Amino acid sequence: MKVIPSLKYTDKHEWVRMDGEFAYIGITDYAQDQLGEVLFVEMPEVGDELSQGEEFGVVESSKVASDLIAPLSGExxxxxxxxxxxxxYINEDPYDAWVVKIKVADEDELENLLNSDGYESIIE
Structure with missing residues (x-):
């Protein structure tokens, strides 16, 4: 499974790529592999507020529907x-197929996320 060292991760298999005050959020290579063929992605609307640790969408696959859990709070x-x-596209390139871009409310929440080594230890 591909894990990118420059990203942050959750134990729920979301990734975060910071870009200034913004964060791109998607699901990991491991997650898309476990889900199988992704058939539908339910995403929040622009303007919605996400809260760290809370559900913000759903990825439906040929096997299962899986909740997306917000790694960070923001709009x-x-x-x-x-x-x-x-x-x-999530199956084809999970690290390019981000789900949402948010304006991060509290960058201190990044400390609650895993680095690539921490994430790799979870999926081994």
Whole structure:
């Protein structure tokens, strides 16, 4: 399974890529592999507020529906609309197929996330 050292991770298999005060959030390579073929992604709307640790969407696959859990708190500023028409893009390139971009409310919450080594120890 591919794990990118520059990203942060949750034990629920979401990844975070920081870009200034913004964060891109998606699901990991491990998660997409476990889910199987992704058929649908339910995403929040622009303007919605996410709270760290709370559900913010669902990924439905050929095997199961899995909740997306917010790794950080913040306001949704963009959704990856490509996933509306091509949800399987998550299977093809999970680290490019981000789900939402948020304006982070509290960067201190990053301390609650795992680095790549910590995440790899969970999925071994």
């Amino acid at each position: 949704v500023v963009e959704r990856n609309e490509r996933l509306d028409d091509e949800p399987e």
